[in-house]
Amino acid sequence: xxxxxxxxxxxxxxxxxxxxxxxxxRNRRVAIVAVVVLVLGGLVAAGVLLTGGGADAPAAGSGPExxxxxxxxxxxxxxxxxxxxxxxxxxLCPYCRELESSTRSFLRKDAAEGKVLVEYRPFxxxxxxxxxxxxxxxxxxxxxxxxxxxxxxxxxxYENQPYEAATDKPGLTELKKWAEEAGVKDERVLxxxxxxxxxxxxxxxxxxxxxxxxxxxxxxVNGKTLEGTSISALADQLKQLIAKG
Amino acid sequence: MVPAPxxxxxxxxxxxxxxxxxxxPTRVGASRDWLLPTIGMASRLVVGGIWIWAGSLKLPDPxxxxxxxxxxxLLPPDAAEIVGRxxxxxxxxxxxxxxLGLLTRFNGAVSALLQLAxxxxxxxxxxxxxxxxxxxxxxGGPDPDAxxxxxxxxxxxxxxxxxxxxxxWLRRTPxxxxxxxxxxxxxxxxxxxxxxxxx
Numbered sequence: 543x544x545x546x547x548x549x550x551x552x553x554x555x556x557x558x559x560x561x562x563x564x565x566x567x568r569n570r571r572v573a574i575v576a577v578v579v580l581v582l583g584g585l586v587a588a589g590v591l592l593t594g595g596g597a598d599a600p601a602a603g604s605g606p607e608x609x610x611x612x613x614x615x616x617x618x619x620x621x622x623x624x625x626x627x628x629x630x631x632x633x634l635c636p637y638c639r640e641l642e643s644s645t646r647s648f649l650r651k652d653a654a655e656g657k658v659l660v661e662y663r664p665f666x667x668x669x670x671x672x673x674x675x676x677x678x679x680x681x682x683x684x685x686x687x688x689x690x691x692x693x694x695x696x697x698x699x700y701e702n703q704p705y706e707a708a709t710d711k712p713g714l715t716e717l718k719k720w721a722e723e724a725g726v727k728d729e730r731v732l733x734x735x736x737x738x739x740x741x742x743x744x745x746x747x748x749x750x751x752x753x754x755x756x757x758x759x760x761x762x763v764n765g766k767t768l769e770g771t772s773i774s775a776l777a778d779q780l781k782q783l784i785a786k787g
Numbered sequence: 788m789v790p791a792p793x794x795x796x797x798x799x800x801x802x803x804x805x806x807x808x809x810x811x812p813t814r815v816g817a818s819r820d821w822l823l824p825t826i827g828m829a830s831r832l833v834v835g836g837i838w839i840w841a842g843s844l845k846l847p848d849p850x851x852x853x854x855x856x857x858x859x860x861l862l863p864p865d866a867a868e869i870v871g872r873x874x875x876x877x878x879x880x881x882x883x884x885x886x887l888g889l890l891t892r893f894n895g896a897v898s899a900l901l902q903l904a905x906x907x908x909x910x911x912x913x914x915x916x917x918x919x920x921x922x923x924x925x926x927g928g929p930d931p932d933a934x935x936x937x938x939x940x941x942x943x944x945x946x947x948x949x950x951x952x953x954x955x956w957l958r959r960t961p962x963x964x965x966x967x968x969x970x971x972x973x974x975x976x977x978x979x980x981x982x983x984x985x986x
């Protein structure tokens with residue numbers, strides 16, 4: 543075997559060893575990257591769950607007793623509760639939706655335990671026709687259905703709230719579907735959902751004007767309007783006031 | 788010196804590292820040699836720090852985060868809900884990774900994609916005439932002065948996008964966990980050449 547052949551052999555062997563090493567190194571890197579990415583993904587998932595991402599507001603409409611009172615719905619098992627909360631809201635207002643999702647779970651629980659009496663007073667603030675259609679449909683269920691059905695429809699309207707700027711807002715079909723989901727079976731009630739009940743809207747708006755409501759959501763606790771720079775601030779205040787009793 | 792056959796892989800890598808570092812200054816311009824990595828490290832700290840700040844302000848209040856995403860009226864409501872829930876944690880995790888220099892290139896890319904999405908969102912509400920607080924640092928909501936703020940918000944996010952893209956291009960920065968997990972390897976030589984030829 544010539545010296546040249548030996549050199550080529552040696553070079554080939556060296557090359558194969560080098561290749562093996564670089565393969566091993568590459569595998570190690572791929573493994574590390576995979577583990578790190580998995581851990582990061584797990585951290586994100588854990589973070590979402592820990593910040594209450596998984597625990598949504600309780601099932602719509604379940605829980606406390608409710609009674610209809612004029613254009614409003616009063617929720618709570620204790621009519622003499624120390625804390626009385628009035629919520630003025632519009633079904634299309636995005637911050638009412640946020641207030642709903644940040645207060646519903648504790649409001650319903652405290653109402654069921656008799657610590658608070660919550661009065662929902664939806665009215666029409668926004669000019670969009672959907673605002674009126676949703677309010678009218680809710681009013682029909684409040685008057686002709688049961689308070690529990692009205693409470694559930696109220697929750698469903700917020701859960702399915704369309705964007706203010708949406709061009710294809712839900713219509714009569716969706717409103718009927720949600721009413722059925724809320725437990726309304728009577729065909730007469732369902733068919734009346736599309737009839738604009740101006741008297742109901744005007745009475746609801748008159749109550750808001752009388753209470754000096756400037757915008758939505760407006761939360762009044764024992765006659766005093768809560769002030770806050772953000773919805774989370776309002777929700778925190780409300781929670782504390784109920785806890786104090 | 789020829790490495791003895793018993794030399795371990797790690798020791799071999801060390802040797803290559805020494806060779807690399809002694810050769811590097813003559814191959815790459817001496818000023819570029821410390822300047823680019825230093826800028827990279829600064830980018831990591833700035834971008835990472837801002838992500839942690841922005842994310843942790845939103846973290847305690849998912850309802851507000853969802854509301855802020857919905858305020859753009861851009862994503863389908865179901866998607867907006869998911870984005871609103873995931874974004875705060877994602878921001879904090881990406882921020883911590885950039886701060887530590889963990890998978891810098893990957894996290895730089897995620898950061899760049901997020902900034903791109905935010906810029907798109909702000910330009911979109913701006914052009915549709917919707918006045919909202921961008922919700923970048925918590926508390927989205929209607930904001931009458933929004934139109935005066937949009938240009939600055941776009942400028943800020945463009946700057947952060949540029950820094951993120953720089954990290955994607957640079958890959959390696961000093962004082963990064965990446966340097967411990969992935970010590971220098973032969974393939975790095977090819978990269979080094981690329982860097983030299985890069986723009």
